[in-house]
Amino acid sequence: MxxxxxxxxxxxxxxxxxxxxxxxxxxxxxxxxxxxxxxxxxxxxxxxxxxxxxxxxxxxxxxxxxxxxxxxxxxxxxxxxxxxxxxxxxxxxxxxxxxxxxxxxxxxxxxxxxxxxxxxxxxxxxxxxxxxxxxxxxxxxxxxxxxxxxxxxxxxxxxxxxxEECDFNIYPVQSFKYPKADQEAILEAVKMIEKAKRPLLLVGAGANRTRIGNALTNFVNESGIPFFSTQMGKGVIDENHKLCLSTAALSKDDFIHCAIDRADLIINVGHDVIEKPPFFMENDENAKKVIHVNFFPSEVDDTYFPQLDVVGDIASNVDNLRRAISTQEHWEFDYYKRMTEEIKTHLQKYFGDTRFPILPQKAVRTIRTLLDDEDIVTLDNGVYKIWFARNYRCAKPNTLLLDNALATMGAGLPSGMAAKMVNPDKKVVSVCGDGGFMMNSQELETSVRLGLDLTVIILNDNAYGMIKWKQTGMGFDTYGLDLGNPDFVKYAESYGASGHRPTSCEEFEETLEKCVNGKGVHVIDLAVDYSLNHSILNELLAKKECLI
Missing domain, CATH: 3.40.50.970 (Thiamin diphosphate (ThDP)-binding fold, Pyr/PP domains)
Structure with missing residues (x-):
């Protein structure tokens, strides 16, 4: 052969x-x-x-x-x-x-x-x-x-x-099963959780595997311990769950960090240092402790140095923890419950804002409203990723595909194409900034040639918006980040796709509804307003009472 x-x-x-x-x-x-x-x-x-x-x-x-x-x-x-x-x-x-x-x-x-x-x-x-x-x-x-x-x-x-010619010899595919954690590690973890006053569960990207979501949901339901997620852990447990705080879209100084800072123990399931930190650990004997639950041991760095590793098959280990833990009368979750409502109120503040160009929070809300729980949104990389991580509630795993590890631009459209090929019966929306979209925009032709039903939303601010936001936030003058974009409607049509340019929030909602329920490739050129980024993200600084 x-x-x-x-x-x-x-x-x-x-x-x-x-x-x-x-x-x-x-x-x-x-x-x-x-x-x-x-x-x-x-x-x-x-x-x-x-x-x-x-x-x-x-x-x-x-x-x-x-x-x-x-x-x-x-x-x-x-x-x-x-x-x-x-x-x-x-x-x-x-x-x-x-x-x-x-x-x-x-x-x-x-x-x-x-x-x-x-x-x-x-x-x-x-x-x-x-x-x-x-x-x-x-x-x-x-x-x-x-x-x-x-x-x-x-x-x-x-x-x-x-x-060259060679001999035919194919090796059978063998399944692989991970061992369970040592019983001593399970018992030590149970001891730490039961001793804690305000334990909190963190769901990371590594928990997004078959079986783990059910195991974690059962753990939360039976223990009553509230949870939050990293950006890539969204949807492993339904984010509409009453014990869900939110997503750590930032590493510090967000409303959710009021709750994280109050915790004295984090049960960290499936997160490792490759994903951007959801919080920073402190090397202090009075600081919160962390239990690392993962397939592999923790890696120590300045932001992450767990006190206990529970290594092995995550689903089995979470089930063993659930069976061994007894709910404790001294657990205090009232603060988490108050913060859950505070966070919801904060996140919903701009859902009804109809100014145009559109605020990213309003865009997220519109997309979330028009898609079913099983439908998929893929993101490129830009400042809007923060708003999707914070505001887009996922009921199912792998329904918001964002990258919080390499965080590269240019992946949004190709990942949307692959998502549609894997899930032809689901609606798929690919959200890109104008900078990231142009890095692989030629794949519109591939999408059309493959006959995909795909909606692409370009959040257009004529700039590399994420870096511009950082630039102004650090006190620099704006420089070197403004773009000159093509006419995205004509650009889409040149590939055989349909182009749209809404001029109001109402028109965007009407256009998006037609696109996601229609056939073919649709490109929506959506003007976006990032001018409130700093003021919205700094709202916590004016609400220090949430830390009390």
Whole structure:
């Protein structure tokens, strides 16, 4: 069997449905092998977008998303996607080509050491030097990419190796089960929780796995301990739950931090230091204590140094904690209940504001109102991400896909495309800033070509708004961050999509309702007003009584 055929058979054995990417001449044997397989090639307009789509496929399914590029410049375009998957805990495999390694007639033309370049950004990065090694390498890459913490892998397939003859030998896919925590760790955690006066549960990105959501919901219901989430932990437990405080959209000085600061123990489930901190620990014997509940031990840094690690299968460990804990009469949750109402009042303050350009809070509210609990919103990266994290209540996991790990621009549209492919029966809305949208806007053509029903909202302020906000907040004069955008309506139409430009909040709501319930790709150019960012986020400073 030809090595490229064997490679495709190994991918089929892993259940691969799609390969996202752009082939080059070094991939032609593999491309021919794919042509006769049941794997569908999704041709994109940029390798970075292909990587974002593969990573999002992995995030949503728990299976490895696969993407393809040629050597050199095609492979280097995967760098940001690799970091996106690696930091975000998304299982992904990159397949890249290379010039012949046994004999070359082109010197060093286009040759970059991609394998070593990718090692710091992946869990696995290797070159195939013998076609007979392909089955074991593919199995190993898939296993490593999916085990906790999930992440990126790379296999480089040189042109001459892809064409050589080799033996057929496919390895069976074996499931992997994580061990449970030691009973002593469970009992020590129970002792700390029962001794605490104001325990609080934190739900992080690593808790967004099969079974864990149910285990955590049962834990909250039976213990009565209130909870909050990190940005990437939203929806693991229904955020409409009466014991849900909110999301830690900032690291400090937000209303939710009034409650976090009052806690004397945080039960931290599924969070690690890769995601932006939801709060800062203090190295003081009187400061709050933290129990780290995760698949792997905690990593210590200046913001995070837990007093206890409960390591192993999270769902099983949470269930064991739930069974062992007894509710305590000395637990004090009244303050959390008051803060829950305070936070809700604060977050709803601008929901009814009809000024235009639209406030981000009003935009979030409109989108939330028009989508069902199962529908999906994907975000690019910008200041609006804070408002979605704070204001968009998620009833289900993976219904608000934001990136709080690499926090890269350019991923919003590709992740929306992948979300729609994985969930064709759900409405999908991709929200991008004008800066981030233009970084992969060419994928509108891919969306149209694939026949996706997708709505893209561009929050347009003609600037790199997040950095401008930081710039003014730090006392600098505004400089170097204003943009000149194309006519987004005509731009969308040039790709065969439908373009819209509402001129009022009412018109935006009417337009969005038609788009999400219609067919095809729709682009909404929505003028946004970020001028109140500082005053809204500083409202806490004027309400110090909440700390009493």
């Amino acid at each position: 030809k090595a490229s055929d064997l490679f495709v058979k190994a991918l089929e054995n892993e259940g691969v449905e799609y390969i996202f990417g752009i082939p080059g001449e070094e991939n032609l044997d593999l491309l021919e092998s794919l042509r006769e397989s049941n794997i569908k090639l999704i041709l994109t307009r940029h390798e970075q977008a292909a990587g974002f789509m593969a990573a999002t496929y992995g995030r949503l399914t728990g299976k490895v998303g696969v993407c393809l590029a040629t050597l050199g410049p095609g492979a280097t375009n995967f760098a940001t996607s690799a970091a996106y998957a690696q930091l975000g805990g998304m299982p992904m495999l990159m397949i890249t080509g290379q010039k012949p390694i046994k004999k070359s007639k082109q010197g060093r033309f286009q040759i970059i050491d991609i394998v070593n370049m990718m090692k710091p950004m992946t869990k696995y990065s290797k070159q195939v030097v013998n076609g007979n090694n392909i089955p074991s390498m593919v199995r190993e890459a898939f296993k490593i990419a999916t085990t906790e913490r999930p992440g990126a892998a790379l296999i480089e397939l040189p042109e001459d190796i892809a064409a």
